[in-house]
Amino acid sequence: METFLLALGVLLAGGVFPLLTHRLFNFMKAVYIGATVCGCGIGLYAAGISLRSSEIVSISWPWLHIFMLSFSLDSLSAFFLIPIFSICPLAALYSFHYMNKGQQSGRTAINLFFFTVLIISMALVTTAGNIISFALAWEVMSVSSFFLVMYEYQREATRQAGYLYFIFAQAGAMFIFAAFAVAYSHTGSFSFAQFAGIPAQVKVLIFFLALIGFGSKAGIFPVHIWLPHAHPAAPSHISAVMSGVMIKMGIYGIIRIYSLLEVKDLIFGQSVLVFGMISGLLGIVYALGKRDIKKLLAYSSVENIGIILIGAGTGMIGVYSNNAIMAGFGFAGSLLHVLNHSIFKSLMFMGAGAILQKTKTRHIDQMGGLIKRMPLTGKSCVIGAVSISGLPPFNGFIGEFMIYFAAFEGLGVKGPTAILMMLAIISLALIGGLAVTCFTKVIGVAFLGEPRSDKAASASECGFAMTAPMVVMAAACVIIGIIPEPFINLVFLSLRDIHGFSAVPPDVIAGLARNLGLAARLILALLALSLILQRICYLGKEVAKGPTWGCGFTRPTARMQYTGTSYAMSVADFFRPFVKVNTVYSGIKKIFPRGTTYTTRVDDIAEITMNQGMVGPLLKVLGKLRWIQHGNIQLYFGYIILTIVVMLFFI
Amino acid sequence: MESILAYAIAILAAPLFPGIILKVKAFVAGKKGPPLLIKYYTLAKLFRKGSVYSTSTSFLFRMGPAVSMAAAVMALLFCPLAGMIPVLSFQGDVIVVFYIMGLGRFFTILAALDTASPFEGMGSAREAFFSMLAEATVFMVLILFYRLNGSLSFSGYFSGDNPITLTGPNGSLLLLVIVSMFMILLTENSRVPVDDPMTHLELTMIHEVMILDHSGPDLALIELGAFCKLIFYSVFIAHLLVPAKALEGPLYDVVFVVAVGAIYVAIGITESIMARLKMNLVPKFILTSFALVSFAAILTTMGFI
Numbered sequence: 034m035e036t037f038l039l040a041l042g043v044l045l046a047g048g049v050f051p052l053l054t055h056r057l058f059n060f061m062k063a064v065y066i067g068a069t070v071c072g073c074g075i076g077l078y079a080a081g082i083s084l085r086s087s088e089i090v091s092i093s094w095p096w097l098h099i100f101m102l103s104f105s106l107d108s109l110s111a112f113f114l115i116p117i118f119s120i121c122p123l124a125a126l127y128s129f130h131y132m133n134k135g136q137q138s139g140r141t142a143i144n145l146f147f148f149t150v151l152i153i154s155m156a157l158v159t160t161a162g163n164i165i166s167f168a169l170a171w172e173v174m175s176v177s178s179f180f181l182v183m184y185e186y187q188r189e190a191t192r193q194a195g196y197l198y199f200i201f202a203q204a205g206a207m208f209i210f211a212a213f214a215v216a217y218s219h220t221g222s223f224s225f226a227q228f229a230g231i232p233a234q235v236k237v238l239i240f241f242l243a244l245i246g247f248g249s250k251a252g253i254f255p256v257h258i259w260l261p262h263a264h265p266a267a268p269s270h271i272s273a274v275m276s277g278v279m280i281k282m283g284i285y286g287i288i289r290i291y292s293l294l295e296v297k298d299l300i301f302g303q304s305v306l307v308f309g310m311i312s313g314l315l316g317i318v319y320a321l322g323k324r325d326i327k328k329l330l331a332y333s334s335v336e337n338i339g340i341i342l343i344g345a346g347t348g349m350i351g352v353y354s355n356n357a358i359m360a361g362f363g364f365a366g367s368l369l370h371v372l373n374h375s376i377f378k379s380l381m382f383m384g385a386g387a388i389l390q391k392t393k394t395r396h397i398d399q400m401g402g403l404i405k406r407m408p409l410t411g412k413s414c415v416i417g418a419v420s421i422s423g424l425p426p427f428n429g430f431i432g433e434f435m436i437y438f439a440a441f442e443g444l445g446v447k448g449p450t451a452i453l454m455m456l457a458i459i460s461l462a463l464i465g466g467l468a469v470t471c472f473t474k475v476i477g478v479a480f481l482g483e484p485r486s487d488k489a490a491s492a493s494e495c496g497f498a499m500t501a502p503m504v505v506m507a508a509a510c511v512i513i514g515i516i517p518e519p520f521i522n523l524v525f526l527s528l529r530d531i532h533g534f535s536a537v538p539p540d541v542i543a544g545l546a547r548n549l550g551l552a553a554r555l556i557l558a559l560l561a562l563s564l565i566l567q568r569i570c571y572l573g574k575e576v577a578k579g580p581t582w583g584c585g586f587t588r589p590t591a592r593m594q595y596t597g598t599s600y601a602m603s604v605a606d607f608f609r610p611f612v613k614v615n616t617v618y619s620g621i622k623k624i625f626p627r628g629t630t631y632t633t634r635v636d637d638i639a640e641i642t643m644n645q646g647m648v649g650p651l652l653k654v655l656g657k658l659r660w661i662q663h664g665n666i667q668l669y670f671g672y673i674i675l676t677i678v679v680m681l682f683f684i
Numbered sequence: 685m686e687s688i689l690a691y692a693i694a695i696l697a698a699p700l701f702p703g704i705i706l707k708v709k710a711f712v713a714g715k716k717g718p719p720l721l722i723k724y725y726t727l728a729k730l731f732r733k734g735s736v737y738s739t740s741t742s743f744l745f746r747m748g749p750a751v752s753m754a755a756a757v758m759a760l761l762f763c764p765l766a767g768m769i770p771v772l773s774f775q776g777d778v779i780v781v782f783y784i785m786g787l788g789r790f791f792t793i794l795a796a797l798d799t800a801s802p803f804e805g806m807g808s809a810r811e812a813f814f815s816m817l818a819e820a821t822v823f824m825v826l827i828l829f830y831r832l833n834g835s836l837s838f839s840g841y842f843s844g845d846n847p848i849t850l851t852g853p854n855g856s857l858l859l860l861v862i863v864s865m866f867m868i869l870l871t872e873n874s875r876v877p878v879d880d881p882m883t884h885l886e887l888t889m890i891h892e893v894m895i896l897d898h899s900g901p902d903l904a905l906i907e908l909g910a911f912c913k914l915i916f917y918s919v920f921i922a923h924l925l926v927p928a929k930a931l932e933g934p935l936y937d938v939v940f941v942v943a944v945g946a947i948y949v950a951i952g953i954t955e956s957i958m959a960r961l962k963m964n965l966v967p968k969f970i971l972t973s974f975a976l977v978s979f980a981a982i983l984t985t986m987g988f989i
């Protein structure tokens with residue numbers, strides 16, 4: 034635990050440093066990155082120690098005389114520390130060349146400071162040992178990330194996105210605190226340890242309140258609405274950390290509360306599973322329909338949260354039905370996907386940031402041909418795209434395979450579980466197919482073909498501080514994919530402290546890990562063989578260059594390429610009841626038509642429903658109450674006194 | 685050793701079978717048709733040639749054929765051929781195999797989009813859409829087989845105490861599976877009525893239009909991969925057609941090869957008597973196969989079987 038605190042101390046020192054030295058722009062950033070990398074390294078070491086030893090270390094000290102702040106580090110906490118402490122330093126490194134505007138040094142320094150606060154608060158969320166410390170860390174996390182989103186506050190869109198995020202973060206926190214309040218009213222203690230003794234019906238209430246709260250942070254459909262707004266508004270390394278790491282705190286919360294309440298009933302697993310399937314399917318369909326690359330990635334996070342929840346839900350059902358393999362592989366697949374997603378999603382967001390910096394656009398149909406101009410970014414993103422589509426031989430497949438394995442195991446369970454498991458498997462299969470469609474679109478339209486705009490044509494590779502993190506993460510995707518054994522063991526190790534979890538036979542885990550590794554290495558070997566065969570076939574042959582075959586048309590232009598929108602439209606159309614496709618077509622008029630326009634847009638039904646069903650009526654009612662706010666300070670004091678007087682009657 | 689031999693024979697014989705399809709189509713049309721070995725001649729011709737690469741393309745364009753070939757060859761490794769055990773097998777290999785095929789598709793699509801051709805973009809959009817739907821059917825089949833047999837590997841399906849076979853207690857369900865897997869075979873291998881390999885209009889193509897710009901040995905690799913994929917699906921269906929324990933020894937192998945041939949004949953007949961479906965009917969065609977298997981799978985959960 035001391036090592037962990039040391040890590041936080043180093044991080045904090047590094048975070049305060051830029052505030053003092055922001056005039057020395059590059060020096061400030063370099064020292065900041067050095068301190069962050071050091072701090073995170075120590076933190077990873079601390080997590081490693083905790084995973085290896087089976088005891089749970091904790092620490093606590095009094096605060097404001099009446100509260101105890103307590104933090105403890107068990108295996109589950111240690112596991113969630115791994116993505117925090119491995120992705121954040123890479124994002125910090127990335128910011129060196131990404132935040133390159135010297136004239137905004139003050140603002141950059143503040144941004145770096147809040148980034149550190151975010152890292153520390155996330156680490157504290159995962160180690161919080163009682164209600165008070167959890168609530169504090171959670172709020173600091175939400176507020177610091179709000180300031181990070183607001184970096185470009187002069188832009189209207191950024192401010193709107195920031196406020197939307199703030200409302201969702203606070204409303205979500207309200208649900209979590211409500212859950213804690215209900216728990217407190219039954220246990221009379223701030224400690225997490227007594228949650229298990231709460232009556233069963235109350236546990237249901239607590240779990241579902243917490244599920245809504247944590248779900249809004251994680252981005253579960255339909256409370257995911259802030260993600261596609263906040264991620265595009267934030268600087269790219271911030272989106273990378275928010276999407277790759279911070280939303281996982283919601284997942285941590287769900288698994289933690291499940292473990293604390295020591296519940297086994299079917300309803301918990303079932304509802305988590307159903308939310309997972311809905312988030313997974315709709316998330317990827319919306320991602321497919323988006324043209325803004327960062328919005329697309331944000332929706333893809335909703336999808337991946339869905340996959341993680343499918344795993345967790347399967348695990349919970351496995352616990353209920355006393356099926357060790359189903360429970361073990363469900364939770365393990367879910368946790369491994371947490372780690373994997375933090376890697377490839379951060380990679381993709383950093384790739385998007387690199388494109389954004391060079392082409393100044395987020396519109397995917399304005400890009401094209403970037404892999405020739407930004408080779409390192411392009412190749413890393415191809416690896417990221419294959420991984421995020423869950424395809425072997427990279428890491429995404431390992432996690433998804435384990436979830437499949439658990440779900441197939443669940444088919445043998447009697448009753449409605451079998452039907453749910455069928456739905457889970459089919460959703461996973463559909464999500465897999467849709468993810469392939471979505472990420473071939475990202476790579477194919479943004480990186481391949483001909484540049485679709487002048488800016489894309491003049492793009493160049495970005496600085497080493499931006500490409501290096503991407504290359505490292507791409508390498509991580511490959512390594513976890515082809516040598517999965519240590520990582521699979523790692524997730525099973527971190528499941529140790531989850532309640533109700535019984536050990537999976539080690540030979541099953543070892544066998545599966547070995548086979549997956551074998552399959553991944555085999556496909557790589559076969560690929561190498563066929564590449565060699567291809568090379569041999571071309572030995573001494575004539576290889577010519579020419580234009581793309583235009584089916585007889587000899588004057589092709591870059592604008593004739595298939596756009597990302599048309600690529601995705603038939604699929605989006607297929608899901609029409611759940612996806613609103615808005616098309617505006619001016620039509621062709623007169624003999625010599627001119628100025629024809631055609632725009633099409635995919636809208637999120639959750640957002641539309643929320644706007645029409647909640648925000649609209651709320652504004653109407655609140656508009657009628659606007660007279661309360663008149664700007665007269667004396668009367669405001671009057672309100673306060675009146676409130677206190679009224680409250681006195683209730684004491 | 686036997687299985688590796690069978691594996692090698694399967695890959696070498698893969699180009700033979702599409703010749704059967706052409707012969708059958710020619711026979712139905714009252715023509716003589718090309719020689720049975722036509723695909724070998726084509727491959728040999730392609731391997732002898734050089735290539736023209738589009739200036740729009742990157743290294744991914746060259747990788748596409750290699751990945752799709754490697755994926756198809758890898759899938760066959762896990763597939764039990766006739767009476768042999770497969771070269772490799774483990775619990776869960778079916779999931780790996782269908783995802784490996786997804787990998788092949790991923791790179792084929794990327795190679796197509798790399799050419800900057802609108803036609804190839806259109807083809808890849810269709811390919812991605814239809815194969816996404818087909819994946820649902822395939823996984824429903826896996827679910828059904830798991831319910832019947834408790835296994836997650838190809839060799840587990842067709843061996844052991846409780847093999848999946850037409851003559852078994854649940855044989856009637858397999859009729860549904862055979863029909864829908866045949867529909868998936870037609871979809872995944874771009875045959876009529878989903879796609880027409882013989883069409884000459886780029887606008888109506890799916891798979892063929894994606895590989896328009898590939899030539900020479902690259903095209904040969906793609907074709908070889910496609911033959912392997914087709915034989916993979918045919919072998920899968922043949923296992924369902926031929927009862928596992930009815931025959932033993934070489935006789936079984938002979939019957940099995942005849943069954944594989946019969947599937948190719950069936951493809952040829954389908955192509956002769958049907959036209960390609962309108963593009964917007966293809967999803968319905970694939971969903972029909974999904975409905976058939978779901979029906980069978982749901983029956984198993986209701987306790988009837």
